[in-house]
Amino acid sequence: MHSPRGSFTSRFGATVAVGGSVVGLGNIWRFPYIAGENGGAAFIVVYILMSLMIAVPIMLSELSIGRQARRNLHGAMERLAPGRFWRFTGTMGIVTALVIVSFYCVVAGWALGFLGRSVANGFAGQTPAEIAGGLKLFIDSGWRPVMWMSVFLLLTSGIVWFGVEKGIERFNKILMPLLVLMLVALGVNSLFLEGFREGMTFVLKPDLSKIDGGVVFQALGQAFFSLSIGMGAMTVYGSYVKEGESLPRIAATVAVFDVCIAVLSGMAIFPAVFTFGIDPTSGPELVFMTLPNIFRQMPGGYWISIAFFAILFMAAITSSVSLVEAIVVWLKEEFRMTRRRALAMTTGTVFLLGSLCALSQVDGSRLIVGGMNIFDLFDKTSSSVLMPLGALLIVLFAGWVMDKAMLRTQLTSGESYARRLFGPLRLMIKWVCPVVIALLFLNQIGLI
Numbered sequence: 008m009h010s011p012r013g014s015f016t017s018r019f020g021a022t023v024a025v026g027g028s029v030v031g032l033g034n035i036w037r038f039p040y041i042a043g044e045n046g047g048a049a050f051i052v053v054y055i056l057m058s059l060m061i062a063v064p065i066m067l068s069e070l071s072i073g074r075q076a077r078r079n080l081h082g083a084m085e086r087l088a089p090g091r092f093w094r095f096t097g098t099m100g101i102v103t104a105l106v107i108v109s110f111y112c113v114v115a116g117w118a119l120g121f122l123g124r125s126v127a128n129g130f131a132g133q134t135p136a137e138i139a140g141g142l143k144l145f146i147d148s149g150w151r152p153v154m155w156m157s158v159f160l161l162l163t164s165g166i167v168w169f170g171v172e173k174g175i176e177r178f179n180k181i182l183m184p185l186l187v188l189m190l191v192a193l194g195v196n197s198l199f200l201e202g203f204r205e206g207m208t209f210v211l212k213p214d215l216s217k218i219d220g221g222v223v224f225q226a227l228g229q230a231f232f233s234l235s236i237g238m239g240a241m242t243v244y245g246s247y248v249k250e251g252e253s254l255p256r257i258a259a260t261v262a263v264f265d266v267c268i269a270v271l272s273g274m275a276i277f278p279a280v281f282t283f284g285i286d287p288t289s290g291p292e293l294v295f296m297t298l299p300n301i302f303r304q305m306p307g308g309y310w311i312s313i314a315f316f317a318i319l320f321m322a323a324i325t326s327s328v329s330l331v332e333a334i335v336v337w338l339k340e341e342f343r344m345t346r347r348r349a350l351a352m353t354t355g356t357v358f359l360l361g362s363l364c365a366l367s368q369v370d371g372s373r374l375i376v377g378g379m380n381i382f383d384l385f386d387k388t389s390s391s392v393l394m395p396l397g398a399l400l401i402v403l404f405a406g407w408v409m410d411k412a413m414l415r416t417q418l419t420s421g422e423s424y425a426r427r428l429f430g431p432l433r434l435m436i437k438w439v440c441p442v443v444i445a446l447l448f449l450n451q452i453g454l455i
């Protein structure tokens with residue numbers, strides 16, 4: 008017997024829960040570092056286009072599949088197209104979710120570690136260079152990142168244990184506005200930084216000649232990561248959305264919000280990057296090298312830094328919860344496990360993989376695969392192989408395999424004008440998204 012599935016209480020509740028999954032470290036940690044590595048504004052333009060044009064139809068496909076079948080991605084595909092190979096998309100999605108949540112918990116652990124350091128006023132009296140090197144020292148200790156990652160993982164599992172629909176919804180309603188407020192405060196502060204002009208030019212003035220296949224592909228991967236698509240997390244959340252709520256409205260709201268938060272975060276970070284002489288291509292450490300420098304010179308910086316890392320941690324946990332939930336629901340529905348057992352297995356596996364990620368970053372570590380440490384390997388392969396592939400299979404499924412009438416019901420319910428949207432949306436799902444992803448893939452492996 009399946010236990011009755013939960014559901015979000017209202018459209019607002021559903022939007023806020025989906026928003027919680029979507030907004031997280033992807034916006035505040037990953038977006039600036041990827042934008043920094045890919046030349047700034049030109050990348051950001053492509054990223055916005057990719058989020059709104061390509062990622063939104065994919066998110067809608069995932070939500071529709073989930074709400075139609077009321078199952079995890081694997082089970083949903085099986086239910087909607089019995090006996091075919093499609094369900095392996097769901098299995099691949101679980102691998103993707105595991106890979107992501109493993110390095111995600113490590114970065115969230117950094118945020119927790121920095122929260123601790125902020126409380127202890129540990130950044131006071133340091134030079135910008137010392138602050139910029141702080142994360143490296145933290146990482147090289149080995150035990151610190153593993154410990155904080157574990158704390159974060161346990162908290163995530165705790166929330167999943169109590170049930171996503173109840174806890175998360177309420178939590179997010181308070182959290183999201185706080186996060187925006189915080190970023191706006193940092194943005195205003197950056198007006199007064201020496202590097203303001205340079206930073207803003209970097210974020211807002213695109214040099215279109217910098218756009219090539221690689222930049223577009225990075226933008227695509229970042230859009231997928233940031234919108235939590237391509238691995239079935241959105242399918243599970245879709246399965247909790249009530250009949251009659253408008254999925255396009257939820258997806259559009261969340262996507263616009265997500266893009267705004269990412270760009271805001273860029274505007275808060277880059278002026279400081281240039282002010283404190285930090286290299287914008289510093290990689291995953293960029294934001295953590297920059298932020299404490301900002302707080303140090305800000306009036307009230309002590310409190311602001313505590314608040315910021317606390318909010319960052321909370322934004323991260325509402326995302327990691329959706330990843331762990333996707334894995335747990337899969338184990339529960341496909342292997343008939345109890346929720347408790349599924350959660351214990353997931354937490355154990357993530358602990359092992361997450362520790363490997365954290366330890367692989369320690370200076371001199373031998374956890375190197377193909378010239379990359381495991382952390383980078385997981386980060387890079389998820390956004391440049393696993394998510395695009397998952398997303399491709401998902402839109403192909405929604406556009407070509409899933410019953411058209413079902414897709415129409417899912418996409419048009421709850422909104423009268425949505426009927427007119429169905430034609431163009433289906434065109435995107437059936438043709439435009441798959442062709443764009445496939446072309447970018449072929450370009451990346453050098454075939455075109």
Ligand code: PHE
Nearest residue numbers: 029031032033034232233235
């Ligand atoms: N979208 C989340 C973020 O931006 C990360 C995430 C990816 C969550 C995939 C769920 C699934 O932080």
